[in-house]
Amino acid sequence: MEPKPDPNKLMAWARLLRTQQVLLERVEAELKQAGLPPLRWYDVLLELRRAGTQGLRQFEIGTAVLLNKYNLSRLLDRLEAQDLLQRDLCEEDGRGARVRITPAGRDLLKRMWPVYGGAINAHFARHFNNKELRQLSVLLGRIPGVAR
Amino acid sequence: MEPKPDPNKLMAWARLLRTQQVLLERVEAELKQAGLPPLRWYDVLLELRRAGTQGLRQFEIGTAVLLNKYNLSRLLDRLEAQDLLQRDLCEEDGRGARVRITPAGRDLLKRMWPVYGGAINAHFARHFNNKELRQLSVLLGRIPGVAR
């Protein structure tokens, strides 16, 4: 791209950045307005629910939700303080913890989904048909680290 | 989308979120590694350079880069402290300031571009051809507030 910027590339990049800012801001605002915690809480709890009874190691959560370890550590502190999850010590690795969702955590997920899902629809999904949604998924999935 | 999540919608949404996190993290890391300030600084300075000699009002910068006023106020403090811009008082509105880029600001833009543009390419643009880039732009541009 150097030294002359390529307009196609720049436009796509700029819109991607802007999309992120606009959508996150709107969705977070709806959550907050409904008296619900931020999106990150949902992400973490959702991973934990998926993981089921054996729970997850912290570093597994970290790679799943793309959060570095110090911030994750403190985010889990907050969730644990609200009884949304529990950290048990891990028998197969004396350093680590095993993190499990609690009933209160599952309940919060259930309460957040209507607002979250509604916001995804209202601010994002409703502007596209199924073919376009798949197109977006395929295109973005080509970026390393995006598809899981 | 309620109460059953639509997989097409959810997948596109999830990848959009993830794209944002992955790309921002990588690009910011390259800037930092090169001893350069964060992306936000570039955004603001770029707007100011585009605005030319008459500069911009703070609220104009705010809407351009999607930054709320308190954070913008303090971000401008930092940029001003580095002599990258100057805030003159505004004659047509006694409340406001008029913000202009300085030569040092232009210079920083020039120094940041090779790293920034290179990172856009390396982490994003190189994974797509021109048609796909235009597709992305068009699709994302349908979200209100994204196209400018």
Place this chain on the structure above:
DNA sequence: TCAAAATGGTTGCAATCGCAACTATAGTCC
């Protein structure tokens, strides 16, 4: 004209983030 409301911008304070340093356990290699 003048009080009320709106707008532009700043600031105090609490919460969160980023970095670097730290503790503790696991794994590796001789």
Place this chain on the structure above:
DNA sequence: GGACTATAGTTGCGATTGCAACCATTTTGA
């Protein structure tokens, strides 16, 4: 076994963010 390195997670501290309150000027409207 024992040093050496790597990994899991936590924490202190400074920087940044979010929220609410604030000041000053401008606009509105009876």
